[in-house]
Amino acid sequence: MKSTIQNIIRFSKVKTFAFKCIAIGVVLGCVASACVVRLAATQLIGGRQTAMAATASRTSTVPLSSKRGRILDTNGTVLAQSVERYTIVADPQLAQEYEPIDCTEKTKDYCDQIDGKPVGATGAAAVARLLASVLDDTNAMELGAKLAVDSRYAVLKKDVTPQVKRAIDDLNLGGIVWGELSSERLYADGDLMGSLLGGVDADGTGVAGIEQMENEALTGTDGHETYQRGLGGEEIPGTMTESVAARDGDDVTLTIDRDVQWYVKKVLKESKSTYGSPWVIGVVQDVQTGEILALADSDEVTAGTDEAKMNASRAVSETFDPGSIGKVISMSGYLQTGQHKLTDQFTVPDHATFEGQDFKDASDHGTQRWTLAGILANSSNIGMIMAADQYTDEQRYEYLVKFGIGQSTGLNLPGESDGTLTSPDSWDIRTHNTVLFGQGYTVNALQLSNVVATIANKGVRQQQSIIKSTTNADGKTTETKKTEGTRVIDEDVASQMMNAMESVSDVYSSYVKVDGYRLAAKSGTAQVVGSDGTLSSIVSDYSIAIPADNPRFVVTTVIKDPNGVYGGSTAGPIAAKICEFLMQKYEVPVSSPRKDAIAVNW
Structure with a gap:
């Protein structure tokens, strides 16, 4: 009996152990099956996504x-x-x-x-x-x-x-x-x-x-x-x-020539010191193409600096009354409209009253007998007004516009000012006459250069340019498209004006000259508003077409508040230095003797 009970107990233990083993086996089987299923899912179903995820984690753009x-x-x-x-x-x-x-x-x-x-x-x-x-x-x-x-x-x-x-x-x-x-x-x-x-x-x-x-x-x-x-x-x-x-x-x-730019910059810096001026501007323009070879000022601003990024070049942003250089515009109009010839004779005092307004010339000269050419040579304000008795406000405005005053140069340089030119219906009695000799409107140095270049280019105003071409990464060069010039005055009128401007150069030949070359030029001096808000400052300028007998270049210089005041004695010598350099650099043939000078006195 005891043995039977022991056997039963032993069997029960074996049975329990067997059940446990079976249970553990089942659990292990289930785990293994789950692993197999998961592995199969990973390899067969999600393998591509897993590989893509791994690749993506290593991939960089x-x-x-x-x-x-x-x-x-x-x-x-x-x-x-x-x-x-x-x-x-x-x-x-x-x-x-x-x-x-x-x-x-x-x-x-x-x-x-x-x-x-x-x-x-x-x-x-x-x-x-x-x-x-x-x-x-x-x-x-x-x-x-x-x-x-x-x-x-x-x-x-x-x-x-x-x-x-x-x-x-x-x-x-x-x-x-x-x-x-x-x-x-x-x-x-x-x-x-x-x-x-x-x-x-x-x-x-x-x-x-x-x-x-x-x-x-x-x-x-x-x-x-x-x-x-x-x-x-x-x-x-x-x-x-x-x-x-x-x-x-x-x-x-x-179009800038670095060597010309360097020399102009050097001369402007020296002149700023010589004449005690706050700033000086210089422009060199090719007469026939309108290309700008140098555009400089005396400011010492380094390219790429914050100062260069915040301030436009003074050479394009500074505007001023052109003074007597503006007389070449009015005189071109007198000739083009047929109202006068350069040989017309005038008796010119040094001061006079017109329409209740008093005017005077820059210097006391008494009454002089000048031709129209002589009025320009001696830069007489009185003579310009006298010659304009039939020159209407509409004509005065028309020729200012034709020569590019009050308009963009078309260069599209950032910070460039168009200057100011109001319409005739807004002119007062005094402005009606001051526009004849370069006051009552403002220009920048580029506009002023193109006025003289238009006369030097036989009366055709060229579109100024500063971008010559672009070259892409493949080496293909595209030249800047040049527009056709606009005729402003007849070729004969331009020739007469060049003749008269040579006589201007004769007046200043003792200190504005380039040995071996004839110059056609005009000086200007204008009172401008100073820091005190009154007409207490001076802008002097000078523009030269050289050689006068076969114009290649126009050089314009502008100087603020110089010691010496007048454009002919300050801006003139600066322009002459630049002209001398140009003649040497480009090996320009010397001029032939002048034989056709129009009389300035009668």
Whole structure:
């Protein structure tokens, strides 16, 4: 009986154990089945998505920066260009985990040291010390502070040269510190073209001067590359899936001749000091094409600086009453309308009253017997009014407009002022006459140059230009389209005016001359509003067409508040210096003797 009970108990234990084993087996079977199902699902159903996710985590699209086009002078000399630079960036999190490798016989090819000595730190401090050894103008404390942040991206230094970037690569900090390609805009000649060139902002967009005016042409199109990166951030060979090349911006070639610009700038700076003037402006224009060879002022503004970006070139923004240079416009109108010939005779006092308004000439000369040519040669305000007795307000306005007064030059230079010219119905009794001799309206130096260039170009006004051509990344050059000139006065009238303007040069020949060359010129002096709000300042100007017998260039100079006052004795010698340089540089043949001078006295 006892044995039977023991057997029953033993059987019961075996049965219980068997049940437990079976239960555990079932559970293990279920787990195994679940694993198999999951594995099958992963491999057969979700495998592609998993692989794609893994690939995506390694895939990066890296931008390829385009380079901004260059700005060149007419001879191909580089005035502005973008050069290869790098922005050095880091992963602060990895930097904080960095452990430098001590130099031993086994690790000497890839160990970390500074000037042959151990780094002496770990983490961000070690990375900072290594970088400070090759980065100029930075210190380890400054770099360490940038690396001790809770971030995966930190900019350490901008505009690093390729040489420095290669030195950083040699520090074996791959994946922690790297360089991102960028560019820096450099200007070759400092203040030579300062505000005229302007500058670009932090994104490389032109914001002033020619950089702004030609921004669309100069700006390139960025590209990109898509590939997989390794753990150190390096490209895994053979994983490139997309590559779109960057396309650089167009090169822009100016009509400016850098050598002429340099000389004009030099003369203007010297003249500013010589005459005690706050500023001086100079323009050199090709008579036949309208191309601007030099456009300068005495301001010392370096291209690309904040000052250059915030201030337009004085040569295009400054406006002033032209003074007696404006007489060539009125006299051209007298001749073109047939009201006078240059030989017409006048008896001219030095002061007179017209319509209740008192006028006078610049100097006391008593009553003189001058021809119309003599009125221009002696720059007589009284004579100009006397000759205009049949010259209507509409005609006075018409010829000012025909010569380009009060209008844009068409150059589209940022900051350029059109000057001012009001309509005749707004003129008072005095302005009705002052417009005859260059007062009552304002111009900029470019407009004034084109007035004289129009006469020198046989009466045809050319569209001025400062952009010669553009050349794209493929090397294709597109010349700036030239518009057809506009006839303002007949060729015969222009010839007569050149003759009269030569007589003006004769008056100033003792100090405004270029040996071997005939000059056709006109001076101007005008009172302008000073800082006290009254007519307490002076603007003097002078414009020369040279050689007078075969005009090649017009040179115009403008000077504010000079010691000496009158344009002929201040702006004139400045213009003559520039003319002398032009004759030598371009090897212009000397003039033939003058034989057809129109009498200035009777």
